[in-house]
Amino acid sequence: MSEHSLDARRLLCPLPVIRTQDRVKQLAIGDVLTVICTDPGVMQDIPAWCRINGHAILQTQSDEYEYRITLKVGD
Secondary structure (H helix, E strand, O other): OOEEEEEEOOOOOOHHHHHHHHHHHOOOOOOEEEEEEOOOOHHHHHHHHHHHHOOEEEEEEEOOOOEEEEEEOOO
8 A cells, every 4th residue: 555645736637636536546546635625625525536436535624725535545
């Protein structure tokens, strides 16, 4: 298992989801990816994409300006 991060700040929907999808394709099953965004829509969009594609959300965090979603790559 490896940990990775993706900077998707200053990108608007649907780009954070597309970038997440592209990055996950490069990872192995069981790898962990933290996506850092500024678009609040990702808090619904990325978990929905993960449910559809078999990935697990491990953690979501938000503060005033940034949103972080940590996911585990599924098969």
